[in-house]
Amino acid sequence: MNTLLLLLAGFFLPLFPLSMVFNWVLARFTHPVIRILVILVWPQIGVLLLLAAGAPLTGSAFLWWGLLTAAFYAWRLLTVRELGQWSAMLATSAFALTWVMAADSGRAIDLHAFVLGFAVAPALLVAVTALLESRLGAAYAGLVTGMARDMPRLAGLIAVSLLAAMALPISPGFFAMVGLLLHSELAPVVMALLTWLLWSWAGTRLLRNTVFGPRSGKNVADLQPLHAWGFAVVIVAAVLMNLIWTGA
Amino acid sequence: MVKLQWLIPLLPVLSALLVHLLAGRLGKRVAQLSVGMGVVTFLVALWQIVVYIASDQGPSWMGIGASWGSVYLDPLSAIMALVVAGFSLIVHIYSVRYMAEEPGYARFFMLLDLMTAAILLFVTAGDLITLLIAWHLVSVMMYFLLGQNTESRPGERYAFWTFLTYRIGDLPMVLAAVVLFQAYGALDFPTLFDRLMADPEAEVFGMPAAITAAGLIAISAFAKSAQFPLHTWLPYTMDGPTPVSALMHAGIVNAGGIIINRFAPAFVNADGVLHLLFVVGLLTAVIGSVLMLTQNDIKKSLGYSTMGQMGFMIMECGVGAFSLAVFHLIAHGMFKATMFLSSGDLIGDARRHDDVPQNPLYTFLVDRKTGKATRLPWMAIGLVTLIVPLAILLLAHWAVSPDFFQKQGAIVLLFFGWITGVQVLFATHRLDATNPVRMMLMILLSFALIVIGYSIIGHTFETFLYPDAAFREALYHAAGLDAVTFDGLVILLGLIVLVGWIGSYLASREESLFGNRFTELRLTLYSLISRELYIADLYTRLSQSLLEGSKRINVWMRWR
Structure with missing residues (x-):
């Protein structure tokens, strides 16, 4: 194993405090397409570095470093209210779990599919952030509450994106998580489960302050039906491809 | 035959999709579409169980x-699919009018369909991953x-809880799936259970796989079935629409009992976990009932009543009576669904006729006014109260299964049945009646009918659910304790019940066993219970x- 390469991979499969670079990059670029590209490509570079360093990393301290980073960022997610920042921290937490996957599997295809599975939800959330910012000027939980009443399509999209972010069935994140857990040791499994629980908690806190609650904030136009269909097609395609990939 | 099993969870999904797509065009008529699909789902489930019983081919699996x-x-899966499809259909029909004035009418039916699909997928799942998906989707x-x-x-807050x-x-539950998969290398239930029964001592992570998995499944069941201390959400969920309360109290909260039955091959090899089920179930039943009695909010009181019933259900699993737990959850589901769904009519009736019925039963049960002291001889009442329920219980069970009394679990259940019977007679002996002998006979007759009906149906149900007599025996055996511990516990429980009766009798005469010595302690205990043991505050x-x-x-x- 090449430790230098592994440390370098720590920037791309974020390990705290190297993870601050990833979060800084995502905050630096405001254009949604660039942010989505960063979320999709950044961890794949990390996987390439991991493979070059010599995965699987059996018995490596990097496994626990990754786990602690994942749990740490999941805990921090609880009080983040800006959706763009939230998606960046979620991505950090999820990508850090790749180190657990790499402890067991050295197969390139498994690792690439794993990070891709976890990249779908943050990428979707970046798109939702852009939609909210274009309408409200900011994508901040609590700015506009009770969206389900007047903006059912946008509220539906936020709800589906957040459910995917919580890695709930049948999102790709769920299968990535279950695939990871089925092949891991006990202690990493318990730690990953705690991280998963924190994602759920953080996700519902965002739902409470956007989709649910008494209607407040300014009135803005709902998502156009055509755009809603576009998002639906993308989400269904991602789910179906993942179902086929996981062997359903 | 098993191919049709796919239709059971898929039909509600199709219904949800159609409701969503056609809501704009059909308006409120989408509800009829949803109900129609519910009828088809119910008929498919009914067909499946009829064909399953008629064909006598045994379980089948399809991936x-x-x-x-x-x-x-x-x-x-056959019986639970029928029950869930049936309850869901009733709730659908009820909601057509009940939800008509509420916002989000089409969304409600879509969600109801999706919830039905999730529960049906849960009961019909044939492998660990499908089960996990359904288990998560229910949440x-x-x-x-x-x-x-x-x-x-408030509705959103309690939904969040x-x-x-x-x-x-x-x-x-996920961790249990990991343990089972790593120990036995199979995801599908037939292979997994075969391997589990062939090698129950297998180890994973340095721990016995069957016991570890059973323990984890038990914890998962505790959360879904509101067992102490994971019960705090249940009494607060009444802010949701009444049909949702009915579906939850009649169906969803029973998920714990179903999952324990599904993984019976793990529990039969985990005697310690069965004892844990018994203790947690008993504790939940007692705490749920006590909290129910101290609530001044009728809805919360109903919530705690469900908690108590769920405690009994888990306790039944703990004594090895797995099939009885399923029978109990179906019976309780019917009872609670009726209560919730008829609440609107009751309120309407009360508004139209605000006079209270002036009969002895009402004044006894609601006004808590007892009549004059019983006119029957004291000794005769005592003997009838203690002996007759026991005789009825013993005879009924002996008639359906002579070897029933060999099982400790059966003794525990009989003991509880006996206590309940005695309690009923004890509570009603002061009911004012023109002919007390006739009243007592009617109560005894009702009790006998319930016990005989329950015994016959329960026994038939047991042989249907677990046709392998050796497996049934093994479940009871695994739940057993050594003779000394068991006898000691029975005596202890008997004494607690006896002291409770004496205390209750003295309280009714405004006397106390211990004078005023424990008044402060009693008040502290009461305030603790009225604040629901501060468990929700602790979590907050x-x-x-x-x-x-x-x-x-x-x-x-x-x-x-």
Whole structure:
């Protein structure tokens, strides 16, 4: 194993405090397409570095470093209210779990599919952030509450994106998580489960302050039906491809 | 035959999709579409169980995926699919008018369909991954159904509580799946259970796989079935629409009993976990009942009543009476669904006729006014109260299964049945009646009918659900204790009940066993119970600390 390469991979499969670079990059670029590209490509570079360093990393301290980073960022997610920042921290937490996957599997295809599975939800959330910012000027939980009443399509999209972010069935994140857990040791499994629980908690806190609650904030136009269909097609395609990939 | 099993969860999904797509065009008529699909689902479930019983071929399994995605047709899935489809259909029909004035009418039916699909997938799942998907989806759908009124802050808050508790319960289930998969290398239930029964001593992570998996499944069941101390969400979920309360109290909360039955091959090899089920179930039943009695809010009181019933259900599993737990959850589901769904009519009736019935039963049960002291001889009442229920119970069970008394679990259940019977007679002996002998005879007759009916149906149900007599025997055996411990516990319980009766009798005469010595302790206990043991407050404090820590660290790190 090449430790230098592994440390370098720590920037791309974020390990705290190297993870601050990833979060800084995502905050630096405001254009949604660039942010989505960063979320999709950044961890794949990390996987390439991991493979070059010599995965699987059996018995490596990097496994626990990754786990602690994942749990740490999941805990921090609880009080983040800006959706763009939230998606960046979620991505950090999820990508850090790749180190657990790499402890067991050295197969390139498994690792690439794993990070891709976890990249779908943050990428979707970046798109939702852009939609909210274009309408409200900011994508901040609590700015506009009770969206389900007047903006059912946008509220539906936020709800589906957040459910995917919580890695709930049948999102790709769920299968990535279950695939990871089925092949891991006990202690990493318990730690990953705690991280998963924190994602759920953080996700519902965002739902409470956007989709649910008494209607407040300014009135803005709902998502156009055509755009809603576009998002639906993308989400269904991602789910179906993942179902086929996981062997359903 | 098993191919049709796929239709059972898929039909409600199709219904949800159609409701969503056609809501704009059909308006409120989408509800009829949803009900229509509910009828078809129910008929398919009915057909499946009839064909299953008639064909006598035994369980069958069918997968569509390479590694997961399968359904299982066995007695448990057949009966539960029918029950769930039936309850769901009733709730659908009820909601057509009940929800007509509420916002989000089409969304409600879509969510109801999706919830039905999730539960049906859960009961028919044929492998660990499919089961996990359904298990998680039940939590998600519950959250959205409870939050149907999206603008209600309390509704959303309690939906959030429920969701978070369910998530706490989901995760041990995932861990149990990991343990079983790593120990036995199979995801599909037939292979998994065969390997489990062939090698129950297998180890994983240095621990016995069957016991570990059973323990984790038990924790998961505790969260879904509101067992102490994971019960706090249940009494607060009444802010959701009444049909959702009915579906939850009649169906969803029973998930714990179903999952324990599904993994019976793990529990039969985990005697310690069965004892844990008994203790937690007993504790929940007692705490649920005590909290129910001290509530002044009728809805919360109903919630705690469900908690108590769920405690009994888990306790039944703990004594090895797995099939009885399923029978209990179906019976309780029917009872609770009727209560919730008829509540609107009762309120309407009360508004139209606000006079109270002036009969002895009403004044005894509601006004708590007892009549004059019984006119029957004291000794005769004592003997009838203690001996007759026991005789009825023993004879009824002996008639359906002469070897029933060999099982400790059966003794425990008979003991509880006896206590209940005695309690009924004890509570009603002061009921004012013109002919007390006739009244007592009618009560005894009702009790006998219930016990005989319950025994016959229960025994038939047991042989249907677990046709292998050796397996049934093994379940009771695993739940057993050594003779000395068992006898000691029975005597202890008997003494507690006896002291309770004496205390209750003295309290009715405004006397006390201990004078005023424990008044302060009793008041402390009462305030503790009236504050629901401060468990919800404890969780709130814990979550606030975690949130506070998270906020501080984020500010310190400038949100990077």
